[in-house]
Amino acid sequence: MRVNYSVQAPARRGSSEKTVPTIKVTGPAKCGRRTKALAKRLNRGDIAVIDHEDLDSVAAQMLVEKAISGVVNLHSSISGRYPNRGPSILLQAGIPLLDIVLPELMDTILDGARIDIEGNQLSVDGAPAALGELQTYEIVEQKLLDSRENLDAELRRFAENTLHYASIELTQLLSPVVPPSTSKKIQDKHALIVVRGEGYKRDLEIIAGYIKDKRPVLIAVDGGADALLEMGLKPDVIIGDMDSVSDEALRSGAEVVVHTYMDGRQSPGEDRIREMGIRYEVFPVPGTSEDAAMLFAFEHGAGLIVAVGTHTNLYDYLDKGRRGMASTMLVRMRIGSKLVDARGVSKLYTRYSLAFPLALIAISALLLVGIVILKSDAVRSWLMLLYNSIRIWALELKNQ
Numbered sequence: 319m320r321v322n323y324s325v326q327a328p329a330r331r332g333s334s335e336k337t338v339p340t341i342k343v344t345g346p347a348k349c350g351r352r353t354k355a356l357a358k359r360l361n362r363g364d365i366a367v368i369d370h371e372d373l374d375s376v377a378a379q380m381l382v383e384k385a386i387s388g389v390v391n392l393h394s395s396i397s398g399r400y401p402n403r404g405p406s407i408l409l410q411a412g413i414p415l416l417d418i419v420l421p422e423l424m425d426t427i428l429d430g431a432r433i434d435i436e437g438n439q440l441s442v443d444g445a446p447a448a449l450g451e452l453q454t455y456e457i458v459e460q461k462l463l464d465s466r467e468n469l470d471a472e473l474r475r476f477a478e479n480t481l482h483y484a485s486i487e488l489t490q491l492l493s494p495v496v497p498p499s500t501s502k503k504i505q506d507k508h509a510l511i512v513v514r515g516e517g518y519k520r521d522l523e524i525i526a527g528y529i530k531d532k533r534p535v536l537i538a539v540d541g542g543a544d545a546l547l548e549m550g551l552k553p554d555v556i557i558g559d560m561d562s563v564s565d566e567a568l569r570s571g572a573e574v575v576v577h578t579y580m581d582g583r584q585s586p587g588e589d590r591i592r593e594m595g596i597r598y599e600v601f602p603v604p605g606t607s608e609d610a611a612m613l614f615a616f617e618h619g620a621g622l623i624v625a626v627g628t629h630t631n632l633y634d635y636l637d638k639g640r641r642g643m644a645s646t647m648l649v650r651m652r653i654g655s656k657l658v659d660a661r662g663v664s665k666l667y668t669r670y671s672l673a674f675p676l677a678l679i680a681i682s683a684l685l686l687v688g689i690v691i692l693k694s695d696a697v698r699s700w701l702m703l704l705y706n707s708i709r710i711w712a713l714e715l716k717n718q
Contacts, residue, residue, distance in 0.1 A: 341414050341452060343435040345387040347427050347442070353377040354541070354562050360384040365433040369421050372397050373404030375516045382411040388435050389415045392423055395453060396461040400472050405458045416440060418450030497617045498575050498599030502554045508534035508622045509615035512542035512553075513608045514562070518627030521660040522549055525624070534624065537615055539608045542627065543567035557614060558607040560587025565594065574598040577610040605645025616653050623653060626660040 349367040350356030357380040360366060364386045370377065371393040381389060395405045395417050408415050416435050427433075427442055434441040440448050451457070510529065512518065522545065528534075529551070538546055540558030544567050547553075553572040556563060560576055568574065568591070576585050578600045591598050603610050608628050615623050650657060 343388040347431045347433045375403040378404035378407040401462045401465045415453040505619035506621045509620040510534040513539045513627040514541035515627030521626045557611040559585035577607045578602045609649045
């Protein structure tokens with residue numbers, strides 16, 4: 319691998335100075351049309367070849383964690399539909415990003431082929447392959463500014479779609495739901511639902527004390543199971559379509575619940591689970607897998623449902639590729655006050671919340687005693703007598 323990365327930061331507004339891309343990166347190719355699945359196969363120094371329109375923050379962070387040398391995207395990393403943060407995350411980590419809108423190129427690049435990115439030029443095994451656009455701070459900033467102008471129209475479409483599907487899914491989601499049975503005791507207990515969304519690692523670190531003390535039932539949504547394993551925790555239940563969870567997590571001993579479609583169609587990863595010989599249950603409910611996980615915990619009588627990394631806003635859902643959040647809105651309405659966001663738990667629950675004020679009280683008491691001692695002649699005389707006695711005893715011990 320050879321890297322020579324130098325991309326200037328954006329010029330100040332009003333300045334005539336422009337960003338000049340001067341970059342040379344070489345490394346072995348790893349290709350995949352699904353970025354999050356590809357991330358599992360990446361090694362340090364690889365160059366990821368992806369086909370990902372509007373690169374989202376979660377996928378970008380997964381690439382950063384693999385310490386790769388560069389990314390070639392065969393789609394527009396920022397289409398202008400909304401201001402997605404993925405490209406900014408890559409650049410902040412010092413990872414070059416070259417956009418080449420040529421999806422068919424994926425079929426001509428083999429894993430392990432030598433990739434060279436030099437400015438806007440892509441070469442494969444030493445032969446020029448295509449010209450693209452190297453994403454610099456300046457280019458990304460301008461694209462994000464342009465995309466914010468489209469946000470109002472995107473929000474309108476998103477809201478209309480949400481209301482449309484809410485009217486369709488309302489009866490299904492508000493009627494009684496019968497979840498698959500489980501051997502885990504959830505009734506009246508806390509349930510922690512972990513989704514591999516933006517900031518999930520930080521959220522898990524914040525509530526580490528809560529997990530240790532309360533020992534909630536750990537319900538992972540797809541790749542959330544791997545997030546728990548990375549923290550040394552074993553998921554109790556894994557729910558999802560099973561297309562982004564590792565074999566290791568599936569074999570961890572957790573109960574597996576496959577989220578299927580209401581019309582009887584199976585999930586993308588159901589064949590995989592069957593081929594692995596893993597026993598599983600199916601849960602046909604509308605909405606996302608994280609919606610299914612919340613309904614699973616709620617219908618099994620969880621006393622409190624704590625969510626980590628879930629999708630809750632417009633940017634989250636546009637990153638996820640969904641055009642509305644009808645199911646999430648209805649599920650959250652159904653669960654009501656039983657649902658707590660992980661970022662709120664750090665303020666509501668602090669294991670050592672009394673430690674600091676108690677320490678201050680102790681220090682104040684010691685200072686008060688010290689002041690009394692210094693102001694009292696009798697106490698000072700007694701301390702002087704004690705000091706002289708110890709000194710005489712030490713001298714006698716030394717002369718023996």
